[in-house]
Amino acid sequence: MTERKIVIDTLQLNYQGLFNMNELYLIIDKWFREKGYDKYEKKNFEHVYKDGKQIEIEMEPWKKTTDYAKCIIKTNILVTNLKEVVIKKDKFTVKTNQGKILITFMGFLETDYEGRWESKAWVYFLRTLFDQYVYRIHTDKFEGYVAEDVNHLYNTIKAYLNLQKY
Numbered sequence: 001m002t003e004r005k006i007v008i009d010t011l012q013l014n015y016q017g018l019f020n021m022n023e024l025y026l027i028i029d030k031w032f033r034e035k036g037y038d039k040y041e042k043k044n045f046e047h048v049y050k051d052g053k054q055i056e057i058e059m060e061p062w063k064k065t066t067d068y069a070k071c072i073i074k075t076n077i078l079v080t081n082l083k084e085v086v087i088k089k090d091k092f093t094v095k096t097n098q099g100k101i102l103i104t105f106m107g108f109l110e111t112d113y114e115g116r117w118e119s120k121a122w123v124y125f126l127r128t129l130f131d132q133y134v135y136r137i138h139t140d141k142f143e144g145y146v147a148e149d150v151n152h153l154y155n156t157i158k159a160y161l162n163l164q165k166y
Contacts, residue, residue, distance in 0.1 A: 003131075004072075007146040008107035011154055015101040015161045018087070021055070021079065024101075027160055028059075028075070031153055037061035037073065052099060053082040062110075069139065071146045073153065074106040103157060107150040109143050 032039055042058040057077040064070045082099035112127065131139065 003111045005109045007143045008150045011105040013103040018098050021097045032061045037063045055079040065142050069111050069142050072108040076104040078102045105150050107146040
């Protein structure tokens with residue numbers, strides 16, 4: 001059975017105001033492609049209510065670092081009260097969105113994801129010893145990669161939302 005270690009637990013980003021939902025999604029998608037993550041979108045729902053739309057997106061992209069370990073960034077995006085508004089920017093009118101965004105990030109390091117070390121009890125015991133004493137240096141390095149990637153994605157989205165001026 002694969003072992004999933006939590007590296008970053010529930011890093012949240014809250015925002016309320018004007019933004020472009022399509023651009024936000026494209027920025028996140030582009031970031032995952034540039035960093036070499038394989039995108040896996042678990043759910044993507046859109047609910048329409050009287051006071052606006054609600055969008056729920058749950059992504060779990062992953063990247064293999066070695067044949068033994070892979071990095072996973074779980075990203076939950078919840079957009080509520082999403083409305084389309086028209087604003088004036090310079091001399092032009094621009095259609096954009098307004099609403100509340102809550103993005104939650106979690107970073108995981110998954111080891112033995114192919115289940116190679118589980119054939120027999122003594123092999124599983126060797127895996128435990130191997131993880132504790134031999135491979136610990138590499139595991140710590142991979143955990144650092146996960147933490148760095150989650151923080152970089154967080155800062156990229158935060159910069160987009162704070163620099164977006166109308």
